[in-house]
Amino acid sequence: MSETSPSTKLLYCRCAYAQVVPQSVKDGVLAKLCDSGAGFESVADLCEMAAHRDERLKAFAESTPIRIAACFPRVVRGLFRQAECSLPEDGVEILNMRVQTIDEVAEGLLKA
């Protein structure tokens, strides 16, 4: 697997508060990230952060280019907007651990 450009930031959501992402997928994706040489950011639950208007979301939204492994892109964009820090249209890729396979998500995150 090729290495991500250092300027592309990676964010992994663990969906820990209600666990709608299948356990095997989120474990598998985390394992692949940990297997790579990439530095990355991980959070317990983007939904919880948005509910509490966590200021860190703003830092993520401003850190493009960014790839986010979480769930449905509509949801992820909606959560950032709700926290008053909309994700820009360009420079954001959202990988969906609810429906994509471990390999699809990991490849999407770690592609060059």
Place this chain on the structure above:
Amino acid sequence: MITHTARPLRVVLYEGNGAIALSAPARAQVMAALLDKGYAVTRATAQGASGFPHDDRSLLVLGQFQNQQAPDLEDATGKVTIEARDITGLETLDIVSLVEKARGNKPMNQPGTWKPWFPVIDYSRCTNCMQCLSFCLFDVYGVSKDGKIQVQNNDNCKTNCPACSRVCPEVAIMFPKHQSGPINGEQVNEEDLRREKMKVDISSLLGGDIYARLRDRSEAAKSRFSKERSADKALEERKKCLTKMAQDGFIPAEVLASLPSPDEIMRKAEEAQAKAQAALNGNGNPA
């Protein structure tokens, strides 16, 4: 606005220069255990840190440092407290307890204590019709300064109740922690839009086609609206609708049990309509 974010520190798993990398399985295990406890974790490698700005006031840097000696670290700006701990030879559970100890008794939001259950609006679909505002009895929705529907009090939302998503004619309301689509945020397809069960006729809840009238700015329409609206009918219809949703298993029975009193429902409905009317009139003031 919700303000009870409690995130006392961010954990950095440092594997850059001067530290020995963990094995990949050990690394994944430690990260998963900390995330499942509610911590945010950065993995910093020789390739670089994660590249995100470190906006946290408190960082706890974990690493297998040379000579098992954690370095003294200081933030040049003086704004961030940085502590480092050596984790050489520690098992995952020991690392988690080390982090918990470093946090001390500072409060933290933790998974398992609360379910982030609240509506999220897909503004690419929303037409700002305000039906959700009028429907919700728990003041979850409000209107922004520029007249847009907004989720304002998400902590008021009743856990596992996605009722307002059925009211939205555009399928624009998502509940991220819902199991099935399109409410969980899945792409909306034509069938979803047609599906009768997605739709609850809000006008019947409020006694007449109020929204068409609200949009009609003529005085005659408005006065007809106020004459025709029947409080009793509205209340009855709303209850019927919620009971039906509970019977279908769509909303939990607790939601019905926790409904406000009839008077309170009517008062809330009046308030919501005034807000909706003001927003639809585009002047911020109830007409």
